[in-house]
Amino acid sequence: MSGATSDQITTAIVIPSENPSKSKVNQMSDDNFLSNNSTDRIDTKRVRYPHCIVWTPIPVLTWLFPFIGHMGIARTDGVIRDFAGPYYVSEDNMAFGLPTRYLQLDLNRVSSLGSSNNLRNVWDKAVEQASDEYKKRMHNLCCDNCHSHVAMALNTMGYDRKYSYNMVSLAFWMFFCGKYVNFGGLLRTWIPFLILASIVIVVTVVVKLQT
Template identity: 45%
Template sequence: MRIDPRRDRFPCCIVWTPLPFITWLVPFIGHVGICREDGVILDFAGPNFVCVDNFAFGAVSRYIQINKAKVTFESSLSSGSCLFNEEGDTHEKEPTWDDALRKGTQEYQHYSYNILTCNCHSFVANNLNRLAMRSGGWNVVNLAVLVFLKGRWVSKTAMVKSLLPTVIIYAIGLLLGGWTFIASCCVLACLLTGWFIMGTYCFKKLIQL
């Protein structure tokens, strides 16, 4: 299937949309999901809840389509079903992209949501590791960097809708609060970034995957 933003279909993609208030202050933070082969979006949106075909915070603004040639699947992934060949012998069915996402969805339906320790980025990183994309090793930090640097805007309208609130908030803040407001936003961004970096690379069990 081809990408079709009008129907919210993004086959084999990572998708991103801004979060109200948080993205307005820290533009590189947003809500992410991962899509099945048919383009349906899956995203971890709350305690024990993975949204299917209903992106939690609105329409997709940015996306990255993954080259399936770079997907090898983790060694433990198995679809759990068998196929018969012409001689009647059985062999295990090869795992698919959707098999990996199905296992990730089943796992996260039993997880509590916490924006600081187990969030939508955790869910997507977990699935990328199941897919063993680029040999795995995905976490919330390198996933956020990938989306921020490589994400493609769905359209110019989506880009304006995502960035305009930030421009307005910063303009009003600079007008009323001066550089104190800008400094406060920078401190907030540094604290959030530092938390996820420390939780990912220094205290590895702090951020759940």
């Protein structure tokens, strides 16, 4: 009995044991890292675009003018808010279909009087304030529209220390800098315009050949 006890004690001394607290700390650190990354990850299947401006074509209008479309802005949880009609701001149900283009903005460029840890709250609050305001407004295609709603949110949060965003600047920003969500988004954006342009070109050529 004493020999067996001695062997057991020796084995316990020889085999090093892993520090459980250190292992737990490392695991928590890894989990936090993965969690932070996934928070900002775009998920097209679930239609989640964290702190993004999103854009989708408007039938007929975008077919004729590809730089014109419907725009929305997403909270940091990825849920899209868009000024979809008179006195109505949609939530998680974007008008005219799923986004085809997006711009994911940098939260570090959000102006905040408080701690940098509060930037997500500043973004979300600005989006909700703009949405609440546009629930009181009549939709005007030329003067006060979905782009204006997004512009108000960006101006409210002072994104990139700018307070002069408007429908024109946002339209061109998205047109020249926006990314396509996938190849299908590219096709949805351009195929109708290219078909119409091809028809116009063919008709023009035929008419000229006949004259």
